[in-house]
Every structure is written in structure tokens, then in C-alpha cells.
């Protein structure tokens with residue numbers, strides 16, 4: 153078989169065997185041989201509304217017919233991107249905020265890192281340049297977000313990383329307090345996922361996010377929540393900040409904001425970050441992407457938010473409860489070692505000696521698509537998944553594990 157021309161992300165470049173998908177409906181996708189798979193990870197943690205959602209298709213098509221594309225640099229705006237920003241502020245934890253738009257989670261993270269440093273500089277603190285993140289964190293693949301990642305293998309072999317971006321042990325608030333005690337006057341921001349996703353699905357320890365909030369407040373650093381996975385319904389709330397009762401100074405988002413129907417991402421900036429940026433009317437924010445605020449993309453995201461508001465966000469805890477109950481029953485009979493998660497994102501920790509890639513492959517054979525993360529398997533289904541489909545995911549995991557042992 154010839155190696156295809158498409159070079160795949162996060163894949164062995166010499167790989168030759170691929171599953172070519174041709175259609176999707178609800179929580180099911182179908183490959184070119186007509187085989188169906190339950191989408192147990194909402195594609196890559198993002199198709200909240202499921203596949204084939206026609207209101208989004210229509211909103212994008214209608215916008216394409218009116219104004220397919222135009223930039224938002226400097227003086228230009230368009231209706232869908234303004235409306236999307238307003239709607240995001242409305243559902244955010246802030247009374248007053250603004251939204252910077254991009255296309256991917258990696259762009260959102262790099263934007264937030266740059267805005268944190270820029271805002272500190274404008275506030276008279278150019279010495280505050282350190283960005284702190286946590287082991288196990290995933291913040292995308294651009295040089296900023298890659299430098300902030302706490303997954304070592306993803307950072308190897310790409311040359312020098314961004315200076316003054318440092319990681320601390322994932323759950324150690326005392327260690328973080330020591331870092332602040334020693335270097336707090338040089339820290340621009342702390343960035344963390346409220347629930348660490350790609351690093352293994354790790355909810356925060358009790359009091360951890362509150363501890364971060366306190367340290368940042370005491371020392372004048374910004375707190376950034378990377379809600380690329382957690383935002384837009386995954387925790388049963390618009391943002392995980394609301395679910396955990398901790399309000400950061402900036403929130404990065406992507407994925408669920410458009411359910412991936414269009415590439416949309418962004419950063420919500422609170423007043424604390426905005427005020428220094430807005431104080432000098434001659435200051436120019438020299439940052440932006442050609443497709444920031446793309447009208448067809450933002451029209452799709454707006455339609456997605458309507459679908460989410462219409463009962464889907466409320467369904468997330470029910471999806472999470474049924475899924476986690478099923479996984480726990482497998483843990484209690486020893487099929488898997490452990491279960492962890494929050495909202496509608498969960499991980500099944502496999503027993504020693506079980507290979508997560510082999511179990512994933514066996515699950516694919518049986519018609520369920522999930523993702524191996526280290527020695528665990530991640531489940532993060534579309535919020536439209538039915539109870540029966542959730543049960544099938546759990547049964548197929550059990551069958552796949554048993555087939556390996």
C-alpha cells in the first residue's frame with residue numbers, strides 16, 4: 153500500500169492503515185466500508201451536539217451566501233463575530249468582558265499567554281514574564297502552548313522552547329505556594345485546565361483551584377483557565393469556572409464553542425486584564441490571525457450555542473453519571489483498575505499489563521471509537537449520545553479488555 157499524501161497529526165509518519173470516515177449522524181460515524189462506530193470521544197473532545205446537526209449547517213451556509221469571508225483587523229467587523237462575542241460574554245462568569253477570537257485551541261492558548269504578558273507590561277510590570285503551568289497539562293502544540301505543556305514526550309525534538317514558561321507538579325498547591333514565595337513578583341500568569349484532559353483526565357484536587365486563585369490574587373499574577381475541553385457544556389455549565397466556583401482572569405476556549413463544525417477558538421478577557429490594555433488609546437495590540445472572527449465560522453458557532461442551550465448542557469451531568477456508573481462497575485469487578493473524571497469526561501484506567509492501544513483497537517473492531525491516553529482510555533461522548541449507546545461503550549470496553557487477557 154502506498155503511503156498517502158496526507159501527513160497525519162499525532163501519528164507515526166510511516167503509518168499506512170487509516171479508517172476513512174464518510175458520514176456521521178448523532179453519536180455515530182460511518183467509514184468508507186459502511187461500518188458504524190459510536191463516537192465515544194466526540195471526535196477529539198469537541199462534537200458536543202453530535203454529528204449531522206442541520207441548524208449549524210444552515211447557519212454557515214446562509215452566512216456564506218451573504219458574506220463568506222472578511223477579516224476583523226483594525227476597523228472591520230462582521231455581524232456573526234460581534235454576536236458570538238456578545239453571547240460568550242453573556243454566558244461567561246463575567247458581567248463585563250471581551251472576547252478575542254482565533255481558530256484553534258493552540259492559538260487561543262498562545263494568545264492568552266501573550267495577552268497576559270502584554271497586560272502586565274501595560275500595567276507597569278515588564279518584570280512579570282514567567283508563565284506557570286502544571287505537569288500533565290495539555291495546552292496545544294504551538295511554541296507557547298507546547299512550552300506550557302506538562303507532557304514531556306510532546307515537547308521533545310522540536311528545538312528550544314519558550315523561556316520563562318515553567319511547570320510545577322500537577323496537584324501540589326504547597327509547591328506552587330513556594331514558587332510564588334520565591335518568584336511571585338516575576339510571575340505574569342498561571343495557566344491550568346480545570347480538569348486536565350489529554351494528560352489523562354484528572355479533576356482538580358479539592359481546594360486546588362481555590363488555592364491557585366488565592367496565590368494569584370496575593371501576588372498579582374493572572375489566572376488563566378484553559379477550558380478548551382471543559383468549556384461549553386462538558387461540565388454541565390457553560391464554563392467549568394462556574395462548575396468549580398472559581399473565576400479566573402482569562403478563559404481560553406475552542407472545540408465545544410462550535411462543536412468543531414467550524415474552526416473557532418478564543419480567549420475571554422476579564423476587566424482585570426483588559427483595563428491595562430485599554431488605558432492608553434495609542435497602544436496597538438499587534439496580535440491577530442487572518443481568520444480571527446471569520447464570519448462563516450462564527451455564524452456556525454453561534455448556531456451551535458443555541459443548540460447547546462436547548463437542553464444539551466443540562467444533559468451533560470446525566471451522560472457523565474451513566475457513563476461513570478458503568479465504568480465503576482467494571483472497576484469493581486476488576487476488569488479495569490480505576491475510573492476518574494468529572495461532568496461528561498471520564499477515563500478508564502487499565503490494569504497493569506493491559507495495552508491501551510490494543511484495547512482501543514479491539515474496541516474499534518467492535519464499533520466504538522475512544523482514545524488511548526497513556527495507560528487509560530478517555531471517554532468524552534457527544535452530549536446527544538443515548539443511554540443505550542453509553543451502555544454499549546461500557547460493554548464494548550469490557551469485551552475488548554477481556555479479549556486481551
Ligand SMILES: Cc1ncc(COP(=O)(O)O)c(C=O)c1O
Pocket residue numbers: 255256257258259261290291292293345349350378379380381406407
Ligand atoms: C486544554 C487544551 N488546550 C489546548 C488544546 C489545543 O487545541 P487545538 O488542537 O485546537 O490547537 C487542546 C486540544 O486538545 C486542549 O485539550
